Amino acid sequence: MNIGTASERSGLPPKTIRYYEDIGLMKAGRAENGYRDYSTEDVHRLRFLQRSRGLGFSVEECRQLLSLYDDKERESAEVKAIAEAKLAEIDRKLAELAGLRDTLQHLVRHCHGDERPECPIMDGLSGDHAAA
Amino acid sequence: MNIGTASERSGLPPKTIRYYEDIGLMKAGRAENGYRDYSTEDVHRLRFLQRSRGLGFSVEECRQLLSLYDDKERESAEVKAIAEAKLAEIDRKLAELAGLRDTLQHLVRHCHGDERPECPIMDGLSGDHAAA
DNA sequence: CCTTGACCTTCCAGTGACTGGAAAGTGTAG
DNA sequence: CTACACTTTCCAGTCACTGGAAGGTCAAGG
Incomplete structure (x- = not known):
């Protein structure tokens, strides 16, 4: 074909x-x-x-x-080892991404989102405290 | 500096x-x-x-x-819109990754992982049923 | 004063995993 | 016969860096 x-x-x-x-x-x-x-x-x-x-x-x-x-x-053990390593890696990525999500969500929640220039998101991205 | x-x-x-x-x-x-x-x-x-x-x-x-x-x-609304779009994107990625994790974990759990060549992981990866 | 070594500069090439597009050949339906 | 879809190869671009070479600059030690 x-x-x-x-x-x-x-x-x-x-x-x-x-x-x-x-x-x-x-x-x-x-x-x-x-x-x-x-x-x-x-x-x-x-x-x-x-x-x-x-x-x-x-x-x-x-x-x-x-x-x-x-x-x-x-041997299936060989395959399993590769798959387990990948699983651990996915878990790490998941945790990292969840952390990002929380930080970003916190920022978004605290931003009033109107016509004023004050913005906690910007402050969060530029400030020296916490974040990622 | x-x-x-x-x-x-x-x-x-x-x-x-x-x-x-x-x-x-x-x-x-x-x-x-x-x-x-x-x-x-x-x-x-x-x-x-x-x-x-x-x-x-x-x-x-x-x-x-x-x-x-x-x-x-x-306007903070502008910033918020960008951040919200990114948040939605992260949520999509999280869901996708969680799906991968489940599929892979299922595969790993059902693999006896010994010296025999039979391996559900391989079957899962090559078969036509299910998987992400 | 001279050398060593850390730092800085630019530029070019490579990474991973494709994806797009050009130019040309092939196959098929009307 | 012509149109059009599909195939081929090859080259270039994507994204966000990263590595390395070749050379200039600077501060410290002998």
């Missing part, structure tokens, strides 16, 4: 699929006319990539995951 | 301060020897930038915020 179809079925834009090939993440066969040719298995690998990226794994982590995916002898 | 001192006091690396000057976000005076020269007010603006960026505002948003910061006649 052509790249357009593989794109639809995997949820990855054609540009991204070509990019993944460029960086050696996913190579496809070629038809006689020079067009890339994708098998159903290829589409599975693309979906795998689409999901992993969507779950926050970096391209390099996807490369690892993909090689484990291909390795039928791999 | 030199860029190194301004860097320490603002929390921004010298490279970043020069970069901000490059993109016209923050220009500094020059001493006779050609070194950049920062005033206390400059350091305040740098801190403002450091905080705003840390709170997730893009450089372009910081540019807006900074011009409002400089405009003593600005």
